[in-house]
Amino acid sequence: MGQVSINENVMDLTPDGPRLKGMRCNNCGNHVFPMQSGCPKCTSDDVEEVQLGTQGTLWAWTIQGFPPKAPPYLGEANPEKFEAYGVGYIELPGQLKVESRLTISDPSLLKIGMEMEIVPETIGMDEEGNELVTFAFAPSA
């Protein structure tokens, strides 16, 4: 029993942590996450898959204060056991702003512009008993 990516089409789980798979447009240089077949900026379909950056700055945030509905949520949805978590957009220089869970859930510790980096977060278990790992952003060490 090990750890597996929540979805290998959007995220590789490496020994160094999660790596997100985005789209880069070869015509205009625009980025989108996750990978898709065409560019919404210039309408070109000459696009390729690239690995997104792992560090950036916090652009917007909120705190998820109630358990999301399951499905689709794979984490703890029982109101008795649920713990609030942060959600935000992290600006990855030269690429895009990616929406992500945040490891911080205390509003007083979150500031727009703060430096953050990607980390793994175990969200649940798959059918074979492996830990399902998604991505989150934490304040840079």
Added chain:
Amino acid sequence: MSDDVAIVGIGIHPFGRHEGVSGMEQGAIAIRKACEDAKIKWSDLQFAFGGSVAAGSPDHMVSQMGLTGLQFINVVNGCATGGSALISTYNTIKSGAYDIGVAVGFDKHERGAFRVQTGKQGERDWYGGSGMALTTQFFGMKINRYMEEYGITQSSLAKVASKAFRNGSKNENAWRREALGEEEVLQSQMLSYPLTQYMFCSPGEGGVALVLARADQAHKYTDKPIFLKSAVVKSRRYGSFEVLAPSLALDYADGPTVDASKAAFEAAGIGPEDIDVAQLQDTESGAEIMHMAENGFCKHGEQEKMLADGDTEINGRLPVNTDGGCLANGEPVGASGLRQVYENVLQLRGQAGKRQVPNNPKVAYTHVYGAPGISGVTILSA
């Protein structure tokens, strides 16, 4: 301004929770009331556009309304579903294809926040699975950033919610009819920081129908036709900040609300200063604040003073969400945009009772916004 399409009949099924009444039945009841209002029969209608996201295919209602053979087209367009049914009805009459038709919208959603499932077939739904894909998160993030950028306080968020419930208490068709003070709003459960429970609307149930006719025939049906000056639906452009977006561009562009608003004003040949009453999308109280500026009624940041001065109250300079908005009515997606138009027709006819805007309002504005980054605007005149 052209006066070529008029609203000649309106009907509503109360919003809220209605055990044992299907969404479609609520739509059918709204149509019957709208026909009664226009003094016509179902068999007089030449065509229909029907919108529903979660309560079945609207055209199936012909089996209970009457099999007259009319053209009935279903519309599903996210949160602009009702608005899209209206714009389709409007354009059909403008085109000259038919003289009289109905736009109907209804819905019936499960309790709690919208369940958004985005997984592709055969793939694990990583987005919702990871605890994102909640519309509430977008609204929390957008207003949180906006408050910091433009100096809006949490007290203003509470003022908007409190106004909604106060207006809702004057509306017999509203879901939430109990006035709530600002303190109660602030003290309710924090759902998506900085937004508390009573600052959010809830998915709900309800139905609305509007009978539209050629303006030159409107007086056959009503003494008080209300003219539809413009109806616009816009999707988003590259760079806008929208609900349910796993990534955003580094570039920034205005959202679809700004585009729809500009296009609607241009088509009507008037500006924001000419509007006497407005119904603006208030999925949560921050949305109403941001939409005041995005629709051109003030500059970003001016809302703080406008709310403190009571400008958007029923007797204020620009009354906003006079029927209690989404906050007091809930949001049955298919019906929500049509509810706003229903309210404006009442206001322009002078039939809004306890919540009537004073001094005979002449021009009224509606705005919806929602997933996946879509906005609809209408401008009505008496």
